[in-house]
Amino acid sequence: MEEVVRLEGLWKLYGGNPALRNINLTIPEGSMFLLMGPNGSGKTTLLKIVLGLVKPTRGVARVLGLDPWKKRHEMFKRVGAMLERHSMPKWTTGRRILEYLAKLKGLREPRKEALKVAKIFEVDEYWDRNISTYSAGMLRKIAVAHAFLGDPELIVLDEPMVTLDKQTRLILRNIIRDRKDRTYIVSSHVVMELEEIATHIAVLNRGRIVIAGSIRDVAEKLGLNRIMIKTSNMERALRILVEKEYDVRASSGKIIVETAQSPKILLELLEKENIEASIEIVEPSVWSIYAKSLLKQ
Amino acid sequence: MFFKVFSWEFQGGRRPYMVLLLYFLLLLTVHFTIGEVEVEVACESYYLEYDYPPGIVIDVDWLAEDIWWFAFPVVLAYSISLFSYELDTGVLETYLLSSVKRSTIFTAKLSAIFTAILLPLLGCLLLSYPLADPLLFQHDPMGVYINLPPRLLLYASMLYIMICISVFSATVFRKPLYAFILPTVTLYILNMTGIFKRYIPPSCFYYPPGFPCSLGVDVMTVIERSMPAIIFSTIMLILSYFIFNRKDIV
Secondary structure, three states, X not given: OOEEEEEEEEEEEEOXXXXXXXXXXXXXXXXXXXXXXXXXXXXXXXXXXXXXXOOOOEEEEEEOOXXXXXXXXXXXXXXXXXXXXXXXXXXXXXXXXXXXXXHHOOOOOHHHHHHHHHHHOOOOOOOOOEHHHOOHHHHHHXXXXXXXXXXXXXXXXXXXXXXXXXXXXXXXXXXXXXXXXOEEEEEOOOOOOOOOOOOEEEEEEOOEEEEEEEHHHHHHHHOOEEEEEEEOOHHHHHHHHHHOOOEEEEEOOEEEEXXXXXXXXXXXXXXXXXXXXXXXXXXXXXXXXXXXXXXXX | OHHHHHHHHHHHOHHHHHHXXXXXXXXXXXXXXXXXXXXXXXXXXXXHHHXXXXXXXXXXXXXXXXXXXXXXXXXXXXXXXXXXXXXXXHHHHHHHOOOOOHHHHHHHHHHHHHHHHHHHHHHHHHHHHHHHOHHHHHHOOOHHHOOHHHHHHHHHHHHHHHHHHHHHHHXXXXXXXXXXXXXXXXXXXXXXXXXXXXXXXXXXXXXXXXOOOOHHHHHHHHHHHOHHHHHHHHHHHXXXXXXXXXXXXX
């Protein structure tokens, strides 16, 4: 798998204060890369460096083989992005801004391209109205549509789910899930729709990468298991696990346990209580990775 | 790409632009046609004696300090509204998530400001000369504009200096309030010291003393005197260009 983004020894200082410290990260082609971290951990700065809006103080950044700071205008022929504060001029309409942004991307048929993304994200229903009349969610949908203009190879989304309605979240989730030939970098705290489709994760804290890699590798590094238990005696099994202070969730006839322990220990525990059960190891949730990695730090 | 960005930026500033247009209209027409308007016409005898064609000595007289007091805050506010880093950061960020170069955005914004300011100036001068001397305008409509080119040159160089300072301020200061207040205060203090009267166009020299000012003789002198100000402003503009192109968008 080729790498789409490569960051080596990256530092960013603002007035002597480090916002990013020695970031080393590679993002492989075709991955759905989830970037997580507490507020002020440096996620947006990192994304802005990747997008060529902020110059790194030290280190190397390469996106699709290009230096984003020097070749941003070339890079964006193949990249789409939306940032958390994705402002739009208030004096125009959604249609005109999307068409203008398509022109700025150098797309051959800006009107057609704008209409294409507008239809996908259902912004064509209101895009002839003035932007000043839009709600925060409507604006966010325009911003997401902007990121997908021209069907880019790499799509960077900073907090895309915030203020979006459930339907649009699902549309976005489905696009990411279905277009596996594209690479996605998503920074988000709202991960419910994304956790099933995320392939890689990086957790940032105080400008440092705490942990990064594929979900499976990271879970292994953290010693984190997500165990799915199927049993006919759900109620009893749940009670026993809760009594033993396991992190337990029940959903549609299954019990999910997140633990650093081996699955064998769980099985033995249930057998001791005469509960027949089968277990299966599944990928841990990104929240447990996030919480564990921060705790471990 | 430049023309796409230019037309977008120009449209973006169309509301403040209308305010600006009305302001110039008021400034250059009402101010100089009602009240203390001095239209330079040599005395009747002088006129008849040498048989000057009508319009050769007509000019709208004003004092440099007045026009700075009136025009600078408006030009500054307009430039900041179109250019300011802070006002525009989010929108600028959105534009930069594309294949447009920063230098193209800078030159397009700057060109939009120049066009938006110089066009009303020209329009208002075209209006103010006939209003200043309607009789001459009736007799010889083109003759009334005899002094328009030098006056336009002087006004344009004044506005050029104003625009350069405004763009520099809008690029350097992140907060629009600072971008507006700091150069305003600095320049008004300089204005009070009389420095503008001598070095910044449009200056008006009384030549010979006791007569209304005449542009025919002095226009080049005024431009020569204001060269340091023009050069200094140009340096500010070049610096703004580099800052705009190299500054992080945070």
